[in-house]
Amino acid sequence: xxxxxxxxxxxxxxxxxxxxxxxxxxxxxxxxxxxxxxxxxxxxxxxxxxxxxxxxxxxxxxxxxxxxxxxxxxxxxxxxxxxxxxxxxxxxxxxxxxxxxxxxxxxxxxxxxxxxxxxxxxxxxxxxxxxxxxxxxxxxxxxxxxxxxxxxxxxxxxxxxxxxxxxxxxxxxxxxxxxxxxxxxxxxxxxxxxxxxxxxxxxxxxxxxxxxxxxxxxxxxxxxxxx
Amino acid sequence: xxxxxxxxxxxxxxxxxxxxxxxxxxxxxxxxxxxxxxxxxxxxxxxxxxxxxxxxxxxxxxxxxxxxxxxxxxxxxxxxxxxxxxxxxxxxxxxxxxxxxxxxxxxxxxxxxxxxxxxxxxxxxxxxxxxxxxxxxxxxxxxxxxxxxxxxxxxxxxxxxxxxxxxxxxxxxxxxxxxxxxxxxxxxxxxxxxxxxxxxxxxxxxxxxxxxxxxxxxxxxxxxxxx
DNA sequence: GTCTATATCATGATAGAC
DNA sequence: GTCTATCATGATATAGAC
Numbered sequence: 001x002x003x004x005x006x007x008x009x010x011x012x013x014x015x016x017x018x019x020x021x022x023x024x025x026x027x028x029x030x031x032x033x034x035x036x037x038x039x040x041x042x043x044x045x046x047x048x049x050x051x052x053x054x055x056x057x058x059x060x061x062x063x064x065x066x067x068x069x070x071x072x073x074x075x076x077x078x079x080x081x082x083x084x085x086x087x088x089x090x091x092x093x094x095x096x097x098x099x100x101x102x103x104x105x106x107x108x109x110x111x112x113x114x115x116x117x118x119x120x121x122x123x124x125x126x127x128x129x130x131x132x133x134x135x136x137x138x139x140x141x142x143x144x145x146x147x148x149x150x151x152x153x154x155x156x157x158x159x160x161x162x163x164x165x166x167x168x169x170x171x172x173x174x175x176x177x178x179x180x181x182x183x184x185x186x187x188x189x190x191x192x193x194x195x196x197x198x199x200x201x202x203x204x205x206x207x208x209x210x211x212x213x214x215x216x217x218x219x220x221x222x223x224x225x226x227x
Numbered sequence: 228x229x230x231x232x233x234x235x236x237x238x239x240x241x242x243x244x245x246x247x248x249x250x251x252x253x254x255x256x257x258x259x260x261x262x263x264x265x266x267x268x269x270x271x272x273x274x275x276x277x278x279x280x281x282x283x284x285x286x287x288x289x290x291x292x293x294x295x296x297x298x299x300x301x302x303x304x305x306x307x308x309x310x311x312x313x314x315x316x317x318x319x320x321x322x323x324x325x326x327x328x329x330x331x332x333x334x335x336x337x338x339x340x341x342x343x344x345x346x347x348x349x350x351x352x353x354x355x356x357x358x359x360x361x362x363x364x365x366x367x368x369x370x371x372x373x374x375x376x377x378x379x380x381x382x383x384x385x386x387x388x389x390x391x392x393x394x395x396x397x398x399x400x401x402x403x404x405x406x407x408x409x410x411x412x413x414x415x416x417x418x419x420x421x422x423x424x425x426x427x428x429x430x431x432x433x434x435x436x437x438x439x440x441x442x443x444x445x446x447x448x449x450x451x452x453x454x
Numbered sequence: 455g456t457c458t459a460t461a462t463c464a465t466g467a468t469a470g471a472c
Numbered sequence: 473g474t475c476t477a478t479c480a481t482g483a484t485a486t487a488g489a490c
Contacts, residue, residue, distance in 0.1 A: 009455080025352040027254035030483065041457055046485060048455095123350040123403050126255065159431065166435045169400020170393040176350050203445035204386065208393045215438020218430035236473080258466060268475060273467060275473095 012038040022117035063110045068140045086150045119176030167209045239265040249344035290337045295367045313377045346403030394436045
């Protein structure tokens, strides 16, 4: 809490916005709340970011740039080591989802706050948010899809894409960590089973995802053609 | 579109609210949008429902009452037929998630619109919404948890609860059917692989969920005790 | 760069005529 | 039950002094 008194304001705004968007959503958070929590003037947001839309984009960009580069780096590394052989599905799943979850252990990269924001936002209705997220993600998702195609040559590609989709959903939901889920599930949790214990969540989630990814292929009730 | 000219207004409001909340979220939808689309007067919402909060609760209650009763009915039926024997996990999963997805084939029960709204709302940040959803769901989730405990006696209960949680996430995400996902996944979809073809989605999702539910148990890296 | 003050507009809700 | 008119509030954004 020293040093560059300058971009301090900028960072304080981003931190407050990250936390509040996580807690109340984009539409549910006002600029007054953000500047109030950041302890800066109301006008500072527009000065530094231009608009509320640009602000949330910056909130994501600040974290996602690193995450997606890291995901590509890890995949490159795995493929280099494999020297042309297909990877194990569990390696790919861990490189994509594990890297994301482990990021939450690093407070300087947003910690659980950003992870939860990300989980919630993937289901967010605002079109422009989903739009730029899709753009941020496109390259990395394409690379991972290709890796999965190679790793699972017997599974139809459409099936793999759907299962990627299901894995994203299970993970987003798990990391969104809404209180609703604690209520819905509402079990007597032991401390080591808490949502916040990422070291316990990660192996659990990985088992589930890999089980789903490698599940028996579906039996369609009828080879019906288009209606 | 005739008959009771009276509660017609009420239904029109509920229909419009359902669609708009699905498309833009709770905070992102205004009463003016709702009454505009419903073709009724702005004051009608407050007259019929009292407030925006009560309105969205009614939007959900109208559909969830039936769904959750149906889920209990189907589970009762399965347990009656099993006569004390544990059910197959796939039967339980289908009774819970399959019943939900098949509801979307019935336009008079909200169709895809309500299904998507439901998927998105489970990750919604607004506390009061998650609060009453949790309340609506509590009984049915408890019953299904018990059924899963019996069906999978070798799997620790905490593990089953987590996997239920993951299944909910994968399903919510799949039915939320955001355009973002089409972009993220962005494959050349064949018509029969479209999000809207529930008859194709259901078997796919079931395979994935059951694969995840029955996956190998996780290996925790270290039997660490509390910090 | 940061502040105050304010412009402009949209929101949820209600009072009261019909 | 339905309408018009309006209130009170809070929203995003900006102009202009310091």
